[in-house]
Amino acid sequence: MLSCKKNQDGVDMGYAYFPTDSGNMVTYQVEEIFHDIDLIPAHDTSKFQIKEVVGELFLDDAGNEAHKIYRYKRGSETDAWVLKDVWSFNRLTTRLEIVEENVRFVDFVFTPTLNKSWDKNGKNTQDAVLSNFLTVNKPFEINSFQFDSTSIVSHQNFTSFVDHMVEYDIFAKGIGKIKAVHKNLVIDNFDTLDIKKGTEVSYQVIAFSN
Template structure:
């Protein structure tokens, strides 16, 4: 092997080793931006809520709006430095917002947590992989609720907004002649939760058209930004 060949193979070997080293040391994208935590970020939702209770003579459909906003730092119920998660309500678009709740949110140990009504829940687990499972109620006293990623890094759209990358978390999907429970949440990268669906209906006499008690809640993003 002549000097030119030795030099060529030497340079090639160094390049391969260097490239391998760079790939090995590249940081892993955990996709934390599915749950943005920057102060001032907000999302506005249109909400439809149905409540049924035959025993109380209740059968109502409500329409209103919710705005969630990331606030300043706060100490959560675990003594950790988290962020305020502010929830505002109004009945119509021409009414002023009314602050209804101050919860807290945090990303820690590879999990996005939301403390709502003093109940610490795990909303997302990073990095998202399809069918990854976890108990969203692992840190509270509520009934165990296993959830999983049914869709990851998929494009989606809602109310005229298009998102390049979204994930969907399935929390409940059960239907028989007694109950119908369905619950999922969808998150867009750089935005946060853009769609929530919740249904818990109970039927009478094995008739799935005769709902005697239950609730359905649908939240759909109509605006987002930073204030």
Template sequence: MQRKSLSYCLLIGFLGFIACKNTIRDCECVAPPETGMSYFYTSIKQFTTYEVQEIEYYITQEPTIKNYQIKELVATFFTDLDRQESLRIERYRRNNDKEIWQIEAVFTAKKRGNEALKTENNQTFVKFVFPLSENQTWNGNAYNALGKDDYTVKNLHQAFSIDNKVFPKTVTIVQQNDSTLVDLNKRMEVYAEGIGLIYAENKSITYCSKADCIGKNKIDFGKSIRMKIKDYGTE
């Protein structure tokens, strides 16, 4: 496979669609279907920075709150052990704008068949199955040993707002959304077209289950992580 950026491929497809659209009266061609591939990593040297808030809850003390920044950079192409073209994703971290980015981890991502895969900490997750459709479901843990974990597509191609900034075309992947009187487990990611991940939320919380507080959302212990886009571009 020639080493072309995904953005180049998307551009070629887009230009083909425009050419077809401009001559539709003559050729009666049909626009290609939207697969949703433009929600995944789209180009080499693309970066996205995020503001992260991490809260840990305890029964006997006040919550601990950490605020920091994460940066993900699509660094380069490489050929993996399966002889497939993959992306090297470098993750950096710092506490605030005044600090220098420090590399924290290296992930990989690739498209295999109709699946978009991302490997984090030696665990591979199925981020997307193309073409995307509303309420579509797949096993996000199909390539690891963590047990079945159904991901569901919601709000496909809908707008999403973060801090008064509107991203006109996004998709939400709900990984878990379980809530009872005594606990809450929620994991979801929002992706924007041409950018990738713009928002993520991961909550695992246990509420007070005593007679005088059950049902009042009083947190005994747990953890909550929220990550939202700060900036993006190309280096």
């Protein structure tokens, strides 16, 4: 039975959506597609696996408690894991901050509430990105896994005559992020299938332990 941390008033803050226990692990099947109609091949797909493991606690430059995230990569399940990079995260009282390649993002806020919004780039110098919850505490099934309580966070969802940008994450209580999709595409005439250039990246959970 999952134990949800609550504040002094007995409100479930949703902290279980991103566990901090050292050794907590999630493995993803990753697919990257690079599009450029001026190249051969015009649409190039690569597939690999990423394993993220919560590491030790430390104090960051602001004096806040943070955890390292060790990220390993392999081509397939028959290959050995190789350390790719080390990220970090702060699970603060009201928000989750993740530092990726020295850039800090606000990926999630507490308490998760439908349509609550925030600036994902509020802690870095990049252009503002308005994030919000599309669903909160809903069941979700992926790759034969059935999760009782998940929340979907939308970071971008924009289509124009020549642009198609989609970015969202799905978090599950007790696990962390179980799916991520990021599309940044140049299209033609509002047709999201007529792709000229850009990238698509998707992460889907295939294993986890806590």
